Amino acid sequence: MSPSLQDEVSSQEHSQDASHYPVDEKKAPVDVGTEAGNFESGEEEEESIHHPADKDDILTHTLHLQDDPTLSSLTFRTWFLGIGLAVFGGTISSIYYFKPQTVVVSTVFVAVIAYLMGEGMAMVIPRKGAIGRWLNPHPFNIKEHLAIIVMANSASTAALGIELLAVERLYYDAKLNGALSIFLLFSSQMLGYGLGGLMRKTLVYPKNMLWPSNIPVNNMLETLHxxxxxxxxxxxxxxxxxxxxxxxxxxxxxxxxxxxxxxxxxxxxxxxxxxxxxxxxxxxxxxxxxxxxxxxxxxxxxxYSPLYYPMESLISQGVGVILCIVVFSGVYYGNIWNAQNFPFLSQVLFSENATMADQLQWNQTLVIGADNRIDKEALALVGLPSFAATYAVNILVSNMSISAGIVHMLLWNWNDMQAALSAFYPSNLKRKFNPKNWNLTFWKSEATVEPNEENYDPHYKLMMSYKPVPNWWYSLVLVLSVVIGLICLYKGDSTLPWWGFLVSCLVAWVFLLIFGAMQAVTGIAFIIQPIVQLIGGYIQPGNPVANMYFCLYGYNSVTQGALLCTDLKLAQYGHLAPRVTFTMQMIGTLVGAIFNYIMMNSIVTNQREILLSVEGTNIWSGQQPQQYNTLSVAWGGLAHELFSVGGRYEWCSLAIIVGFFAPLPFWLIHKKFPSLGMNNVNTSVMIYYVSYLCVGINxxxxxxxxxxxxxxxxxxxxxxxxxxxxxxxxxxxLDGGTSVIVFIMSFALFGAAGNAVSFPIYWGNNSNGNYDLCLYTD
Known part of the structure; x- marks a missing residue:
């Protein structure tokens, strides 16, 4: 245990008989505002809530503003359950990654299981004697619970790196050794953590950065404890x-x-x-x-429960979905891009020269040479690939929403973002490069920085009672990730040059700032993979493998940075010591990456033929690595041919320019007529949802x-x-009960542990066709 963590532990009081919220005046909780959850309140509480749409109501009524710094978070239970659930999360997330239906390990599911197991350990383990005081020093408390959740969460999202490793083995007959593979996963995960940690003042501390998905979890934890x-x-x-x-x-x-x-x-x-x-x-x-x-x-x-999305986000999503139905129908039945030659909804590449249904898929094996680059002669023979028209629309509006998102955040959330951007102002850069100012202030603790009471989350004030995480911790994580990443690139023959890697890191920084803030405000995690692969495709044309590595660091780092910020806000709402949060995240990520690799290696080895097949089985499917490979070929290998001006899908690139102007009319109308509520319309979210129905169950x-x-x-x-x-x-x-029963049924009925148990076919279970009894179409 590091000295700083030892200080954290020693500063906490361990009482065998401590309750979750002690009433001893000497150990009175810190209270800086309205206590949430007065479930016996009546008219007085009703009168206190004047603006139910205000974020302050969420932060001060739904979540409590009371903390007890003496509660211990680092106990035997924390380490035992945290590491155990991290192993479970890393394993099951890899299994789920290769399933026919995309499934995620829900935070609520982790929270419920951790609570049941924590309370069980507190009840079963004796509390007497030296061993009892060590194993079971006090009742299971909310700080332990939250620390376990943070560690398990960090391991429960499959690293994008396993997708790259799977694609290389399945489609390029390339296999990195175990040590190099794990270090690749480490560097790609931790790069995002380093970036996200250095953006805490922008993405975590402000009250406008709500991170709505955390609110049900924190609310549940408060209720349980x-x-x-x-x-x-x-x-x-x-x-x-x-x-x-x-x-x-x-x-x-x-x-x-x-x-x-x-x-x-x-x-x-x-x-x-x-x-x-x-x-x-x-x-x-x-x-x-x-x-x-x-x-x-x-x-x-x-x-992603509909009950926690802010109203403005729901409005923008709803408008986008309505437009999606109109656009998809118009594009397909208008036969744009020869839409009716291909399926209505699909994500794979098709051959423009195909005449038979079984020949529709484009043959990339013939086009990609032994050096993993596009063979121009073979390409001329086979022809350029085509997308299903609805998937082309998805690429187009995804790129358009990204540029719209940048402008939207600059127009509406400039005050929240300038803390991160101010470091790059010429005056600040000049000051930092002046030797006279090299007093190492960057590396000092942030404990002396008082929060801005108007713009900062009121829960952040409670966090001032704890030792903060110095910036140099996250900076060290970032530097080590970059160094290890460069070593992995060259040792693994990635074909991505060092400067391309640094460009991907810069792309990750910009997009994390913009779309991390977007997710924090709206609750929507944008999929920015297409534009990252577009950038990689144009700086390294004709090189699909280099594009995969560019995407790994340019896109996965954004995802990981957002996950870190999500958990940092979760910990801030729950008032978990920052250094404990940092430790839980780092250990959880390392454990998760190791077990991600172990399971990926086993599944790809034993299920190779199934993962390469189009249909897969009811147990295993290669749908996600297939899609990753498809996009890397299209963007990395054929960006100029498909997406440049004059290409078949030129508007997929030109839409980026259009997106920069999309938010302006709504912003100008709001400035002129503020009562119309144009501030509730998030243009980038609305555009993003114009292609929301391109895949899956709708x-x-x-x-x-x-x-x-x-x-x-x-x-x-x-x-x-x-x-x-x-x-x-x-x-x-709702999320917790659903997660538990679906997990049980996955192993008991759906074949995750062997053969599936099918319910008899009848009108309510039309498993031989579409479940809603619509006409089955290929």
């Missing part, structure tokens, strides 16, 4: 909702899958391909799901918005007390 006398009613609500959804999910997931998407239009006409494309959506890549009703919370939420979209608006508009506006007390608690219970 308050004294039972205060939380009897909310715990009953949580338990009832958790149990109800746990039992209910068996029905739509296994017994009656038609409930995944009930389409009145498809039931009325089961012989129309048009109806399937527009109204179907209960099966993967089936249709757009217009007017379908979904009763499966697993698909409605998917780990029958859940209508229910997502119905429930989201019911929560964030009706309940929040007309019943603010109910909203504050129960909205995020119910959201956590």
């Amino acid at each position: 308050r004294p039972r006398a205060e939380t009897r009613k909310p715990l009953k609500v949580f338990g009832f909702v958790f149990t109800a959804i746990f039992l209910w999910e068996i029905v739509p997931e296994w017994i009656m899958p038609i409930l995944t998407g009930v389409s009145i239009f498809c039931l009325a006409n089961q012989k129309s391909a048009v109806f399937t494309n527009v109204f179907g959506g209960a099966s993967g890549n089936e249709g757009l799901g217009l007017f379908s009703f979904c009763f499966d919370w697993d698909y409605i939420s998917g780990g 029958s859940s979209v209508m229910m997502f918005f119905l429930l989201g608006f019911a929560s964030q508009w009706y309940l929040r506006r007309y019943h603010p007390n109910l909203f504050i007390k129960y909205n995020y608690l119910v959201s956590a219970a």
Whole structure:
């Protein structure tokens, strides 16, 4: 244990009989504002909530502003459960990565399992004697719980590096040795952590950086760890909702899958391909799901509950989805890009010269030479590849939303972002390069920096009681990641030069700043992979392998930086000591990367043929590495031919320019007519959702918005007390109960541990076609 962590431990009081929130005056919790969760409140609380749409209500009513710094977070339980769940998260996230349906390890699921196991250890392990005092010093508390969640979260997202390693083995017959592979994963993960940690003042501390996905988790933790006398009613609500959804999910997931998407239009006409494309959506890549009703919370939420998205975000998403249906239908039935020659929804490359359905896929093996570069002669023979038109639209609007997002954040959130940008002002750069100013202030602790009470999250004030993480910790992580990354690139024959790697790091820094802030404000994690691969494709043309490595560091680092900031905000809301958070994140990431690699190596070795097949099986699928390979070939190998001016998909690149101007009309209208509410329209989110329905199961979209608006508009506006007390608690219970039962069914029924157990086929389980009984189309 490092000296700083030892100081952290020694500063905490370990009392065998300490309760979760001690009432001893000598150990009184620090209180800097309204205490959340007064579940017995009446008219006085109702009067105190004047603006239910204000972020301050979330930060001061839904989440408590009370902390007890004496609660111990680093105990035997923390290390045992944290490392154990990190091993589980790293293993299961790799397994899920190679599944037919994309699944994520939910934070709520981790939180529920950690709570059950932590309380179980506190009850079972003796508390007497020296060993008892070490293993079970006090009741399981919220700080231990939060530390375990942070460690497990850090390991529970599959590293993009395993995708690159899988693609190299599957498509290029290249295999890095084990040590080099693990260091590659380490460097790509930690690079994002270093960048994200140095952006804390911009992406974590301000109150506008809400990170909405954390609120249900923190709200649930507070409820679980308050004294039972205060939380009897909310715990009953949580338990009832958790149990109800746990039992209910068996029905739509296994017994009656038609409930995944009930389409009145498809039931009325089961012989129309048009109806399937527009109204179907209960099966993967089936249709757009217009007017379908979904009763499966697993698909409605998917780990991103509609109950926690801010209202302005829901509005922008809803407008985007409506436009998506219009644009997709217009492009396909207008036969733009020869759309009707290919499937309505698909993500693979197709041959423009194909005449038979079984010859549609483009043959990359013939075009990519032994040096992993594009063979121009073979390309002339085979021809350029084509996309399904809807997937081309996805690339186009993704790029457009990225440039729109940059302008949107500069227009609407400039005050929040200038803390990160100010370091690059000429005056500051001049001062930093002046030897007279080299007093190492950069490396000093931030403890002397007082928070801005107007712009900073009120929970940050409570964090001033703890030793902060110095900037040099994150700087060291960043420097080591860059050095290790460069070694891996050259030892692994990546074909990406050192300067290309540094450009990818710069791209990651810019995009993390912009889209990390976007995710913090809206709750939406943008997929910026296309534009990162576009940049890599133009600086290294005709080189798909180099493009994969460029994307690894330019895109994965953004994802990892956002994950770090998410957990930093989770810890800030829960008042976990910053140095404990840092340690949990670093150890969790290292453990997760190791087990990511172990499972990837095993699966790719044993399931190679299945992963290379188009269909896969009901247990294994190579859909994600296939998509990664496809984009690397298109962008890295053929960017000039496909996407430059004059190319078939030139507007996929030109859309970037259009995106820079998209937010301006809404901003100008708001300046002239502020009462119109144009500030609630996030142009980049709206554009991003214009292609939202390009993949997967879409029958859940209508229910997502119905429930989201019911929560964030009706309940929040007309019943603010109910909203504050129960909205995020119910959201956590729904996600938690669903995650637990889906995990159990994955192994017991769906074949994760062997053969699947199928429910008998009948009208409610049309497993031989589309579950919503729409016409089945290839």
